[in-house]
Amino acid sequence: MPFPLDVPESELRKRRSEKWQAHPEDVLPLFVAETDVLLAPAIQERLTAAVSDGDTGYFTEVERFAGVAAHFYSRFGWEVPEELVVPVNDVGVGVRESLARVLPAGAGVVYSPPVYMPFGPWIRRAGLSPVSVPLIKYDDDDPHLDLIGIEAALAEGARAVLLCHPHNPTGVLHSTTELAAVAELAKKYDAVVVSDEIWAPLTMPGVEFTSFLAVSETAREVGLAVSSASKAFNLAGLKCAFVINGNPERFKVRRSALSGATGHFGALAGEAALVDSLDWLDQMRAALASNLDLMEKLMAEHLPRARWRRPDSGFVAWLDLRGYPGLGDDPAALFLSEGRVALSSGPAFGTEGKGFARLNFACSEEILTETFERIGRVAAAH
Numbered sequence: 001m002p003f004p005l006d007v008p009e010s011e012l013r014k015r016r017s018e019k020w021q022a023h024p025e026d027v028l029p030l031f032v033a034e035t036d037v038l039l040a041p042a043i044q045e046r047l048t049a050a051v052s053d054g055d056t057g058y059f060t061e062v063e064r065f066a067g068v069a070a071h072f073y074s075r076f077g078w079e080v081p082e083e084l085v086v087p088v089n090d091v092g093v094g095v096r097e098s099l100a101r102v103l104p105a106g107a108g109v110v111y112s113p114p115v116y117m118p119f120g121p122w123i124r125r126a127g128l129s130p131v132s133v134p135l136i137k138y139d140d141d142d143p144h145l146d147l148i149g150i151e152a153a154l155a156e157g158a159r160a161v162l163l164c165h166p167h168n169p170t171g172v173l174h175s176t177t178e179l180a181a182v183a184e185l186a187k188k189y190d191a192v193v194v195s196d197e198i199w200a201p202l203t204m205p206g207v208e209f210t211s212f213l214a215v216s217e218t219a220r221e222v223g224l225a226v227s228s229a230s231k232a233f234n235l236a237g238l239k240c241a242f243v244i245n246g247n248p249e250r251f252k253v254r255r256s257a258l259s260g261a262t263g264h265f266g267a268l269a270g271e272a273a274l275v276d277s278l279d280w281l282d283q284m285r286a287a288l289a290s291n292l293d294l295m296e297k298l299m300a301e302h303l304p305r306a307r308w309r310r311p312d313s314g315f316v317a318w319l320d321l322r323g324y325p326g327l328g329d330d331p332a333a334l335f336l337s338e339g340r341v342a343l344s345s346g347p348a349f350g351t352e353g354k355g356f357a358r359l360n361f362a363c364s365e366e367i368l369t370e371t372f373e374r375i376g377r378v379a380a381a382h
């Protein structure tokens, strides 16, 4: 059982976070994007020391954390100046605040479903209007952005593009050519690009991530990126993320207004993660790749009519279950009611997700194997 995905289910069941509380005890939870790991040792030590010191007050070390984030992020294609980093509460806040502060009320924001389900609601909560331009071949080995559709939407008045890069749920990294083309389109139509890059640290071994802001001068003129240590190190509850503002003269996304709600524990843990836990991160990436190898066997054995592509990054797999028409538009619903396994519902990612389900494979080999045995039985019965 590859470390760090080797925590026994009996231990995980003690957790009070969403993954382990949302469903009854007989359900295997492979839905929300939490991971079944213990914290990296440096993070455990930092948080334990803060607890024993009573160091539980407000976050104040804005410059320090910005320096940490800038240094870490410089591995993704360009040297990030630390003054461009704005610590925020979480990625959702970073995306919403960026959009709300740079666009006029009601402006159209292009997004590319099937995509992380809060994107539409986030755009609306920022007082803006979602404009759907679905990914091309989202059900294939080669999903990519619809550049023609994006240009048409911008030409019709949309003022921004919200990217999910790496893309959730397909796990694809948009190519630097595509990203550079989006940047040029944004410049042509005086639009803005916000790139949600929360999954960036979790590329599969040997795969390199390039931030949107790294692809060209133009990308930095038109863009902001938002990321966090929270997916890679399982820190979502601690509330710390960061925006990288490519163009501070143009975009009024400022530390003074936005860093106040950053979690003190999140920043302490984030620093321990991004500075002292990089070997642990490599072990995590290797363990996820090993789970993908196992999944290839389990898919062939238990869901031979399903299709999927190995993600380039992250720990979710996008399962195309349309080869089992009896499972209907929302296979996750039947997997839950009949198989006692919780996956994420495909249609929640957009109408393009009908007949799909998303599976979080950041779990032990035992849980993954048992999951496929259960969902394979449900699929075979329909």
Ligand SMILES: Cc1ncc(COP(=O)(O)O)c(C=O)c1O
Pocket: 033, 089, 090, 091, 092, 093, 116, 164, 168, 196, 198, 228, 230, 236, 241
């Ligand atoms: C693409 C994407 N963005 C943002 C989030 C949530 O991030 P946060 O909890 O920091 O808002 C997730 C969570 O899975 C995600 O997949």
